[in-house]
Amino acid sequence: MNNHSIMKVWDFVKGLKAPIYFTSISPVLIGWAFSQFRLSYLVLLLLVVTVSMQAGMNLGMDYFDHLNSRPLRNDDTLFPLGSFFIERLNVRPAILRSSFFVLIAVATAVGLLVVFLTKSFLLLYLGLGAVFLSLLYVIPPIKLGARGIGEIATFFSFGPFPVIGTIIALNAQITLESIFISIGLGLLASSIRYLHHLPEDREGGTRVRHFRTVYPIMIVTASIMISAFRTMEIASVIVFIASLAHLVFLPRTPLKISRRTNIIVGIHFLFTLAVILSLLLL
Numbered sequence: 001m002n003n004h005s006i007m008k009v010w011d012f013v014k015g016l017k018a019p020i021y022f023t024s025i026s027p028v029l030i031g032w033a034f035s036q037f038r039l040s041y042l043v044l045l046l047l048v049v050t051v052s053m054q055a056g057m058n059l060g061m062d063y064f065d066h067l068n069s070r071p072l073r074n075d076d077t078l079f080p081l082g083s084f085f086i087e088r089l090n091v092r093p094a095i096l097r098s099s100f101f102v103l104i105a106v107a108t109a110v111g112l113l114v115v116f117l118t119k120s121f122l123l124l125y126l127g128l129g130a131v132f133l134s135l136l137y138v139i140p141p142i143k144l145g146a147r148g149i150g151e152i153a154t155f156f157s158f159g160p161f162p163v164i165g166t167i168i169a170l171n172a173q174i175t176l177e178s179i180f181i182s183i184g185l186g187l188l189a190s191s192i193r194y195l196h197h198l199p200e201d202r203e204g205g206t207r208v209r210h211f212r213t214v215y216p217i218m219i220v221t222a223s224i225m226i227s228a229f230r231t232m233e234i235a236s237v238i239v240f241i242a243s244l245a246h247l248v249f250l251p252r253t254p255l256k257i258s259r260r261t262n263i264i265v266g267i268h269f270l271f272t273l274a275v276i277l278s279l280l281l282l
Contacts, residue, residue, distance in 0.1 A: 011088060011089055012089070014075070014077075014080055015080075015084045015085040015089055015091075016055070017058055017078065019078055019079075020054070020058075020079065020265060021051060021054050021055070022265070022272070023192060023268060024051050024054035024162075025047060026185060026269075026272040027050065027158060027166065027182070028043065028046045028050055028166050029272060030181060030182075030185065031164070031166025031167045031169075031178075032166060032170065033276045033280070034166075034172055034177075034178045034181075034279065035170035035172035036172070038170050038171075038172065040169075042117065042118070043166075043170070045114050045117075046114060046162070046165070049111045049127070050107075050158075050162055052104070052107035052110070053103070053104070053107040053134055053157065056101075056103030056134070059100045059103065062083040062084065062085050062086065062096050063083070063086075063096040063100060066082075066086045066087075067093070073258075074199075074258055075087075077259055077262070078262060079258075079265075081197070081200065083096075111127040111131070115127060118169050120169070123165055123169055126165045127165065129156065129161060130156065130157045130161045130162065130165075152190075154186070154189050154190045154193045155186040155187065155189065155190045156186065158185070159183060159187070160182040160183060163178065163185060164178070164179070177232075180226070180228055183225050184221070184222040184223070184225030185268075185272070187221055188218075188219070188222045188267065188268045188271055189268065191218045191222070192261065192265060194207075194214075194218070195260065195264055196258055196264075197258070198211060198257055198258050199255045199258050203254070208254055216247050219243045219246070219247060219264075219267075220240075223236055223239045223240040226239060226275060226278075232274075232275065232278050234274060234278055236274075239271050239274055242267050242270050
């Protein structure tokens, strides 16, 4: 593979924001861990649902960023802001719009298949709730993501809904511990969204001014969610230390803060790994 081909692949990875897809895989893995890693094809179906949902939201945001003339920033990182596909890869906006609807349709169809196979109405309600919030995140006139409250959709769609949904699908028991962990995971997913999109908020606005108060609360609370149980002592220490270091060395300006998206994504990965290892060592 020549250098030009490598760069094209690299740009495609950047356009997809590939590492952030772990936020959609993580809840399924944790829900699976709470089922004692029961072997089931439903795990693969649930991964298709969550990854399709994540991909659809990302492409939808690219499309609406272009529609709203939002500038492309941080395009030298793995997590660019703005429509990287359109501005750098010259993908036609109509293709992104169609891809968004196709991926959401795939997520919905496979989700309904899981509901049919499990015969669980609670799973149906959780799935429809996740789809509804995802649509509200990007589609006008609501567009939660553009109104500074996108973290609400992110919290439920990549925290409690998929974790509890996976546990239900695998016929495992929902415990207080699994609920706490799902809340912590949702808070971390929301933290990724908050930090990454901070430069898109109005300079001097409420969200920017209160970032250094609200963001640490979200991160520390996520750590507390896993420290509430003795089985998670190792996990909580690892996540807390990593989170503390991240918070101490945050830059001053929103654009530079956003460039630390890779760090909070890494903490999210550590959170998932630590929880799974803690459950394995029970």
